[in-house]
Amino acid sequence: MNNAIEVENLTKYYDKFLAVDHINFTVKQGEIFGFLGPNGAGKTTTQRMLTTLLTPSEGTIRIFGRDLRSESWAVKRQIGLVPEESNVYPELTAWDNLMFTASIYRVPHGERAKHAQELLETFGLWEKRAVKTENFSKGMRRRLSIAMAIIHKPSLLFLDEPTPGLDAQSIHSIWELIRRMNAEGTTIFLSTHQIEEANQLCGRVAIISHGKIAAIDTPERLKANFRRAQSVEVAFEGEVAEKSPGLESLPGVTTQSKVGDKMRLYTEDPSALLPRLIQYAESQSLRIVSLNMLGPSLEDVFLEITGGQMGVVGNESQEGKPARRGMGGSK
Amino acid sequence: MNQWLERIKNEWAQAWTVAVKDVRVYYLRPGMIMFGFLMPFFMFFSFSVKRELGAAEGVARLLALTVFFTAGATGPFIIPTERRMGTYDRLLAAPMSLLTLLLGKTAVGAFFAIAVSSVALLAGLLFFQTTIIQPGLLAAGILLGAFSFSTLGLVFGSIPTTNPGDVQMPSTLLRWGLLFISGVFIPLSEMSPVARTIAYFSPLTYAQDVMNHAVLGRGLINPWLDLAVLLLSGVLFLWPSIKMHQRARVLGR
Numbered sequence: 001m002n003n004a005i006e007v008e009n010l011t012k013y014y015d016k017f018l019a020v021d022h023i024n025f026t027v028k029q030g031e032i033f034g035f036l037g038p039n040g041a042g043k044t045t046t047q048r049m050l051t052t053l054l055t056p057s058e059g060t061i062r063i064f065g066r067d068l069r070s071e072s073w074a075v076k077r078q079i080g081l082v083p084e085e086s087n088v089y090p091e092l093t094a095w096d097n098l099m100f101t102a103s104i105y106r107v108p109h110g111e112r113a114k115h116a117q118e119l120l121e122t123f124g125l126w127e128k129r130a131v132k133t134e135n136f137s138k139g140m141r142r143r144l145s146i147a148m149a150i151i152h153k154p155s156l157l158f159l160d161e162p163t164p165g166l167d168a169q170s171i172h173s174i175w176e177l178i179r180r181m182n183a184e185g186t187t188i189f190l191s192t193h194q195i196e197e198a199n200q201l202c203g204r205v206a207i208i209s210h211g212k213i214a215a216i217d218t219p220e221r222l223k224a225n226f227r228r229a230q231s232v233e234v235a236f237e238g239e240v241a242e243k244s245p246g247l248e249s250l251p252g253v254t255t256q257s258k259v260g261d262k263m264r265l266y267t268e269d270p271s272a273l274l275p276r277l278i279q280y281a282e283s284q285s286l287r288i289v290s291l292n293m294l295g296p297s298l299e300d301v302f303l304e305i306t307g308g309q310m311g312v313v314g315n316e317s318q319e320g321k322p323a324r325r326g327m328g329g330s331k
Numbered sequence: 332m333n334q335w336l337e338r339i340k341n342e343w344a345q346a347w348t349v350a351v352k353d354v355r356v357y358y359l360r361p362g363m364i365m366f367g368f369l370m371p372f373f374m375f376f377s378f379s380v381k382r383e384l385g386a387a388e389g390v391a392r393l394l395a396l397t398v399f400f401t402a403g404a405t406g407p408f409i410i411p412t413e414r415r416m417g418t419y420d421r422l423l424a425a426p427m428s429l430l431t432l433l434l435g436k437t438a439v440g441a442f443f444a445i446a447v448s449s450v451a452l453l454a455g456l457l458f459f460q461t462t463i464i465q466p467g468l469l470a471a472g473i474l475l476g477a478f479s480f481s482t483l484g485l486v487f488g489s490i491p492t493t494n495p496g497d498v499q500m501p502s503t504l505l506r507w508g509l510l511f512i513s514g515v516f517i518p519l520s521e522m523s524p525v526a527r528t529i530a531y532f533s534p535l536t537y538a539q540d541v542m543n544h545a546v547l548g549r550g551l552i553n554p555w556l557d558l559a560v561l562l563l564s565g566v567l568f569l570w571p572s573i574k575m576h577q578r579a580r581v582l583g584r
Binding site for chain 1: 341348352355356416418421422423424425426577580581582
């Protein structure tokens with residue numbers, strides 16, 4: 001499979017501040033690639049470089065095999081960009097916003113109205129097509145912003161934090177749209193700090209921290225490598241204290257936390273912990289209401305990596321280079 | 332060859348699309364009305380009322396003022412506003428050259444200046460029965476003046492900021508300065524040799540002179556030279572705008 005994006009040694013300095021530090025990765029055509037990282041990690045800077053909005057200090061970017069620096073015009077025709085802020089013109093109607101973008105992207109005249117109608121219907125905005133977008137809700141503006149980014153049917157779509165601040169219904173309709181576009185062949189580069197979003201949508205994720213790629217892999221393989229983040233969740237009848245010294249001192253428990261009315265005990269070996277936990281409940285005359293073994297979530301992986309703790313990170317790490325193990329930090 | 336012609340056709344259409352969109356979105360914004368429409372008339376009445384000024388001289392002055400102030404008002408307002416709203420990124424990421432985008436933005440200021448100066452001209456013709464000696468030269472002067480001063484405004488608009496106020500104030504200050512050294516309020520012929528030498532460095536001098544030729548039938552500089560300087564200065568002002576946009580891409584602003 002050909003690569004949609006190839007990034008080599010991509011680096012960005014803001015004056016002397018190193019925002020993106022010699023990163024390497026590839027995105028295959030047809031995949032949904034998640035770019036995860038905490039605020040200030042270098043996500044938006046990387047995405048702005050990939051979309052020609054920012055000039056890299058060093059490194060090369062190839063989009064569908066074309067060098068971004070020398071063939072930016074040809075590349076721009078193939079990409080769509082949904083920035084973090086919904087950048088629609090509030091003074092224009094939804095229809096006029098779409099027509100403007102179609103014209104800027106030189107969508108053939110005969111196809112503009114057809115594409116616009118399809119998109120407005122898909123996004124549930126057809127009835128509002130003649131309404132100025134200043135009267136739109138945040139979710140409606142977001143959907144229109146995405147529609148504007150894809151009216152020219154790009155082969156590669158960049159989405160920067162597409163769902164924060166939206167209601168659950170809007171989030172799911174945007175996720176559904178991303179999946180549908182991907183099924184139709186569009187490669188998606190999804191920059192987000194919403195772990196669940198990446199978990200739900202992405203075939204692979206890269207985790208960026210302090211300007212460096214800390215891990216690249218499928219969500220499931222990343223989780224599998226974090227044995228330490230496995231846990232047993234137990235609920236006892238009656239109130240449970242915030243910290244229970246008895247539970248924390250059980251052999252194999254690395255840490256514990258209270259999650260609602262349950263206690264979560266982190267361990268590398270949940271099956272060994274279970275009998276000890278039952279024994280503990282009996283000795284304390286506690287009745288167990290529920291007991292679950294949990295694998296690590298992508299959020300656990302993300303927090304381990306970006307929190308700078310030890311761990312085994314990914315099988316690919318910086319692509320083409322050996323996997324990074326026992327990082328001791330996220331730099 | 333066909334590919335290049337197609338590209339030029341596309342870029343032309345994109346510049347036009349940008350201009351038409353900006354006309355629809357920004358012309359009625361208070362900032363544009365204040366700095367683009369009211370300011371030249373305010374300046375004219377401030378410095379012309381109760382002074383012994385013939386109707387024709389007044390019309391020539393008003394035309395130069397409206398072209399100058401109105402054309403230069405759009406760039407410093409529209410570009411920072413678009414940067415703040417995030418809509419400018421959409422334009423920068425679109426498949427068109429930076430020059431195309433800037434020419435589209437230039438056209439917005441130029442159209443605005445042509446429209447407002449037409450109002451001024453109409454007022455002169457209706458209320459002061461002014462006769463235009465050289466209508467063709469007047470049209471060329473308004474057109475090229477609008478182009479030159481719009482690209483001058485673009486220089487300020489290209490300063491990477493998201494707050495129009497940051498660039499509107501210095502832009503207005505520069506334009507006020509040029510107003511007093513460019514033979515608008517003091518005719519070139521009455522200036523000292525030093526002041527006149529300075530005036531020759533201001534494009535407004537040539538705009539005022541070409542209006543004088545067109546409306547009064549007299550001027551101090553060859554009208555062809557006036558038009559050539561307006562055209563050339565317009566082209567030259569695009570250069571710092573391009574450089575500042577490229578710099579903004581490096582700085583990430």
